[in-house]
Amino acid sequence: MDKRLRRILPTVQKPARYTGGEYNEIIKDKRSVKLRMAFCFPDTYEIGMSNLGMRILYGCINAVPEFWCERVFAPWGDMAEAMRRENIPLYALESGDPVADFDVLGFSLGYEMAYCTVLDMLDMAGLPLRSEERTELVPLVFAGGTSICNPEPMAPFMDLMALGEGEELDIEILRLFQKARDEGWTKRAFLLEAAKIPGVYVPSLYEPVYNDDGTLAEMKALPGAPEKVTKRIVADLDAAYYPTNPIVPSTEVVHDRVNVELFRGCVRGCRFCQAGYAYRPIRARSPQKLIEQGIEAVRNTGCQEATLLSLSSSDYRNLGEVCDGLLDYCEPRNVSLSLPSLRADNFSMELMSRLQKVRRGGLTFAPEAGTQRLRDVINKNVTEEELLNTCRIAFEGGWSGIKLYFMLGLPTETDEDVVGIAELADRVLHTWRQHSPNKQRGVRITVSTSCFIPKPHSPFQWEPQVTMDEYRRRVNLLRGSIRARNVQYNWHDADTSFIEAALSRGDRRVGGVIEAAWRRGARMEAWSDYFDFKRWLAAFADCGLDPAFYATRERGEGERLPWDRIDMGVRRDILLRERHRAYRAELSPDCRAQCSACGAAALLPKGVKCDG
Amino acid sequence: MDKLRIRFEKAGKAAYISHLDLMHVVQRVFLRAGTPLKYSEGFNPHPQLSICVPLPLGMESGCELMDFRVTRDIDAAALPGELNAVSPEGLRFIECYEPQRKASEIKWLRCAGIYEYDAGAPEASALEGFYSRGSVPVLRRTKRGEGVLELAGNVRDFTAAPCEGGLRVECAVSAAEPSVNPELLVRALEQNEPGLRPDFASWRRLEFYDKDMTAFR
Known part of the structure; x- marks a missing residue:
């Protein structure tokens, strides 16, 4: 270990985050591998190590014998400061080698508030921030992840962006890069060739042109740029790589457990939900495969908890079979099984009580809106009757804590809808009073609200966000309406939501704002410890831009959007149709009741059907 | 004999694993090796592991002692090898035996x-x-x-x-x-x-x- 590092580690919080050396970490001989990639996660070790996507791609890239992929996380403030003071460049955990010495840096961009951290990591690595400033082919800096479905805010910093699922796409990019490097291509020659790989967006091949009012006139495709870049998917999840030998962190991380990924995509079509549209089509793993992978991973890690992951677990067709199969193995070994993302409608108490044999957690539901009208607007197909019925079963089963998640500021929301949240919580409380077998234990109902943020590639991508003053007024209205002592109310702060909304639908100029914010000291902005609203306002002002233009302005349906070159599978006219239905509070059936022919199935090879 | 003591080294990268995290790490090492650890009774069962003298964070040791209990007889001589095969870097088990003296x-x-x-x-x-x-x-x-x-x-x-x-x-x-x-x-x-x-x-x-x-x- 580097002497300078050895001296600072004892002085920082939780140094085990910065050493690597965990069980199942992948070590290769750096002299015999052909290509070294630094998988960079722009947040702390604790967050990054809880990310399933990173774990999948880490294993998947390392499954190629001549590639060595290592992990890099963003150091917490004390460590970042100490590293800068001691001139220790950003390094990868496995080898301890400086990131700048790698062939490729791949950033995982899951949420907008991590954007500044990407710049900070590049800077800590000693690399120029902007793609155009890195004139050599090596190192290649690219990004993937959900938030780049609008690639433009981070476009100035990335050589290329990988859209959709990375299992196959990343390998194709790395293989082409290896060839280019070995044959001594120029960076430009490589990028032109890379742009031919389906799913690759090369920002330098598109040039934004703006109207006088600041809206986008065109994303001009330069020579060699494809008209559209369509995201990639893995068609057959059973055949795809899945990590059953994941790294076991030696220090506490957010989600320290075995992940069993049931399926990708979602059949529900909630109109506010980016993931529900952007992760289509629906592809499920077979129950046998899931049981096999789950057991193998528990055995290989010694984890005492396994969780079934998906966007809506109760929509997995063979959920009972998978739970039974895993419980047969887990129960005798004291391993608990958890099942997040259950819907309140087809929630099966029988299933929950089976899982609860081992250990009991809390119950969380997300009705999202307080009235049936507004739930219909967002196409959240859950009725109050279903929710209360589920709560009744839960209370009868001995649960005494329920969390309810809502959004404020949804399109068409009125004060009646806001107050409706308090009324719904009251009815849940009333249900508890009627049905709890053990009232002495008391009940805890937690209502949480966040501010709705319109996201690209969802039917609400044209919607304005409510202003922060209006959001705060609605928070206060709701606070005043919740009177019961057993109902606790938490709300997400307005400032972060506003900035996130501005970044989320930003154009390429917002890249300048991200850089300006970083120059003013922004990093780790997803953490309230570090988020500074005034700094963001100053950064927008530095660039002569107004965050409200991006956050609270309604887009015309004919307006060019920064992400128009990106095809996530669902047709634009379907998104528009859903938007218009929302205004009429008209429901759309879920994919299984009636296929909407959204277009995502076209991403599948011939003969393979969407599981919707 | 359900009580056992194991002597181990904690060095290099493992020196930065905190005492609390180490308990968790060791528990998983035992689980991966299939050692029949004895758990406490009760609502939230946890394995009965205890480190004789907790080691400060950042310090190395070649002589750590940990006492634990098992539910059935095991081959104590073979245990260190089995554990080492599934341990993180820097953690190395040396010998396992029935403790003759109290910590x-x-x-x-x-x-x-x-x-x-x-x-x-x-x-x-x-x-x-x-x-x-x-x-x-x-x-x-x-x-x-x-x-x-x-x-x-x-x-x-x-x-x-x-x-x-x-x-x-x-x-x-x-x-x-x-x-x-x-x-x-x-x-x-x-x-x-x-x-x-x-x-x-x-x-x-x-x-x-x-x-x-x-x-x-």
């Missing part, structure tokens, strides 16, 4: 340190002289607030010798009543003889002893 008999701890001096090390004899003074008080912060600990009588057999980058020191410190963290030796220099203070010091535990200086395992 409360531990009194002394021998440790080695490297005092790093960037601008040249002082004479080894200067350090030896310092630690053999009749009184070596050190101000330390404990849960109960600040207090002065007397190192004289609680640190013995201190030796120092030149090595690359500074001095290699060795001594025995009291491990119980009071328990003396070897890092206090450097603190004592800072407070009493700042001219001898190293730029950095790292420590490694070598062996535990009872009150008669017989090795305790």
Whole structure:
């Protein structure tokens, strides 16, 4: 270990985050591998190590014998400061080698508030921030992840962006890069060739042109740029790589457990939900495969908890079979099984009580809106009757804590809808009073609200966000309406939501704002410890831009959007149709009741059907 | 025989695993190796593991002792190998046996340190002289607030010798009543003889002893 590092580690919080050396970490001989990639996660070790996507791609890239992929996380403030003071460049955990010495840096961009951290990591690595400033082919800096479905805010910093699922796409990019490097291509020659790989967006091949009012006139495709870049998917999840030998962190991380990924995509079509549209089509793993992978991973890690992951677990067709199969193995070994993302409608108490044999957690539901009208607007197909019925079963089963998640500021929301949240919580409380077998234990109902943020590639991508003053007024209205002592109310702060909304639908100029914010000291902005609203306002002002233009302005349906070159599978006219239905509070059936022919199935090879 | 003791090394990258995290790490090592650990009864069962003398974060050790219980007879001689096959880097199990003595008999701890001096090390004899003074008080912060600990009588057999980058020191410190963290030796220099203070010091535990200086395992 580097002497300078050895001296600072004892002085920082939780140094085990910065050493690597965990069980199942992948070590290769750096002299015999052909290509070294630094998988960079722009947040702390604790967050990054809880990310399933990173774990999948880490294993998947390392499954190629001549590639060595290592992990890099963003150091917490004390460590970042100490590293800068001691001139220790950003390094990868496995080898301890400086990131700048790698062939490729791949950033995982899951949420907008991590954007500044990407710049900070590049800077800590000693690399120029902007793609155009890195004139050599090596190192290649690219990004993937959900938030780049609008690639433009981070476009100035990335050589290329990988859209959709990375299992196959990343390998194709790395293989082409290896060839280019070995044959001594120029960076430009490589990028032109890379742009031919389906799913690759090369920002330098598109040039934004703006109207006088600041809206986008065109994303001009330069020579060699494809008209559209369509995201990639893995068609057959059973055949795809899945990590059953994941790294076991030696220090506490957010989600320290075995992940069993049931399926990708979602059949529900909630109109506010980016993931529900952007992760289509629906592809499920077979129950046998899931049981096999789950057991193998528990055995290989010694984890005492396994969780079934998906966007809506109760929509997995063979959920009972998978739970039974895993419980047969887990129960005798004291391993608990958890099942997040259950819907309140087809929630099966029988299933929950089976899982609860081992250990009991809390119950969380997300009705999202307080009235049936507004739930219909967002196409959240859950009725109050279903929710209360589920709560009744839960209370009868001995649960005494329920969390309810809502959004404020949804399109068409009125004060009646806001107050409706308090009324719904009251009815849940009333249900508890009627049905709890053990009232002495008391009940805890937690209502949480966040501010709705319109996201690209969802039917609400044209919607304005409510202003922060209006959001705060609605928070206060709701606070005043919740009177019961057993109902606790938490709300997400307005400032972060506003900035996130501005970044989320930003154009390429917002890249300048991200850089300006970083120059003013922004990093780790997803953490309230570090988020500074005034700094963001100053950064927008530095660039002569107004965050409200991006956050609270309604887009015309004919307006060019920064992400128009990106095809996530669902047709634009379907998104528009859903938007218009929302205004009429008209429901759309879920994919299984009636296929909407959204277009995502076209991403599948011939003969393979969407599981919707 | 359901009670067992295992001696292990915690060094290199593993030195930065905190005591609390280590319990979790070791539990998973046992689970991966398929060792039939005995769990506590109750609502939230946890394995019965206990580390004899918790190791400060960042310090290495070649002599850690941990007691645990199993639900059935196991091959104790084979256990270290089985555990090592599924352990993180820096954690190495050495031997496993039925404990003959209680951990409360531990009194002394021998440790080695490297005092790093960037601008040249002082004479080894200067350090030896310092630690053999009749009184070596050190101000330390404990849960109960600040207090002065007397190192004289609680640190013995201190030796120092030149090595690359500074001095290699060795001594025995009291491990119980009071328990003396070897890092206090450097603190004592800072407070009493700042001219001898190293730029950095790292420590490694070598062996535990009872009150008669017989090795305790």
